[in-house]
Amino acid sequence: MRLVEFDSHRVGVVNGDDVFDVSSVLGPWAGTPYAMTELIARWDECVDAVREAAANAVPLPLRNVRLGPPLPRPRQVLAAPLNYAHHVEEMVGSHQAPVSLQADHNARNLGFFVKASGSISGPADPVELPPIDGRSFHHEIELGVVIGRQARAIAPEQARAHIFGYVVLLDITMRVDRDHEEERTMRKSFETFTPIGPWIVTADEIEDPSALELSLNVNGDARQRANTADLIVGIDELVSSASHVLTLHPGDIYATGTPDGVGPLQPGDRIDACISSVGHMSLPVQRRPW
Numbered sequence: 647m648r649l650v651e652f653d654s655h656r657v658g659v660v661n662g663d664d665v666f667d668v669s670s671v672l673g674p675w676a677g678t679p680y681a682m683t684e685l686i687a688r689w690d691e692c693v694d695a696v697r698e699a700a701a702n703a704v705p706l707p708l709r710n711v712r713l714g715p716p717l718p719r720p721r722q723v724l725a726a727p728l729n730y731a732h733h734v735e736e737m738v739g740s741h742q743a744p745v746s747l748q749a750d751h752n753a754r755n756l757g758f759f760v761k762a763s764g765s766i767s768g769p770a771d772p773v774e775l776p777p778i779d780g781r782s783f784h785h786e787i788e789l790g791v792v793i794g795r796q797a798r799a800i801a802p803e804q805a806r807a808h809i810f811g812y813v814v815l816l817d818i819t820m821r822v823d824r825d826h827e828e829e830r831t832m833r834k835s836f837e838t839f840t841p842i843g844p845w846i847v848t849a850d851e852i853e854d855p856s857a858l859e860l861s862l863n864v865n866g867d868a869r870q871r872a873n874t875a876d877l878i879v880g881i882d883e884l885v886s887s888a889s890h891v892l893t894l895h896p897g898d899i900y901a902t903g904t905p906d907g908v909g910p911l912q913p914g915d916r917i918d919a920c921i922s923s924v925g926h927m928s929l930p931v932q933r934r935p936w
């Protein structure tokens with residue numbers, strides 16, 4: 647199933663080119679930014695009602711609605727650093743990487759970092775670059791994992807049962823340079839620096855999440871091409887490891903890391919980000935108006 651948030655926090659099921667509003671299932675949560683989180687938390691008891699509501703809903707053409715981030719207020723956004731070997735290679739020794747970065751660093755020995763959940767934006771929102779002169783802002787396409795069931799100290803073999811679904815995710819980043827080395831959390835947490843969407847694809851629709859093609863173009867030029875088969879730390883291990891640090895909750899998001907080919911964005915650019923079997927987002931880049 648493909649689940650969207652649209653217009654004023656309506657929750658819908660996408661079928662073909664239409665959206666079917668299922669917000670009625672959500673009772674008092676309908677129309678709030680927590681609607682999708684609540685739906686995920688109550689999925690087992692709600693799924694039949696969701697199917698019924700979708701079957702009875704009037705189809706709304708997708709082009710006539712405004713899609714929001716499918717999870718506008720995730721409680722936690724965790725992210726894997728350096729989880730594709732070629733990306734590690736391109737960053738080591740770069741003046742755009744922290745000076746402490748070593749060739750043997752990757753998500754296995756570094757664990758995860760956190761992006762502020764306030765950086766989340768949706769598939770209809772522009773990426774807004776803050777007015778900070780002389781800095782480089784990079785795109786990073788990543789498979790985003792959406793947690794479905796509370797997970798505490800689970801084994802990798804149990805991870806799949808705790809995953810609700812997947813999103814296309816961009817981890818937009820202000821790079822360090824020779825004169826600046828701010829905290830990573832801040833550099834990756836500017837508002838609109840975590841676009842997710844265009845919908846959540848439920849896990850049952852993804853036969854093998856470790857065999858998905860990622861592609862990112864800027865203005866039609868290929869920048870990033872990879873397959874999740876090349877993740878250094880796989881999805882199940884990422885979720886398991888994080889669950890030994892803290893409890894993961896329904897609607898939490900895990901950004902699994904970006905492959906090589908990261909590069910600068912400029913106002914006026916258009917980003918096309920696609921993950922096979924998950925979806926495609928086309929986002930304009932503009933200067934932030936504030």
Ligand code: MN
Nearest residue numbers: 786817903904
């Ligand atoms: Mn990243």
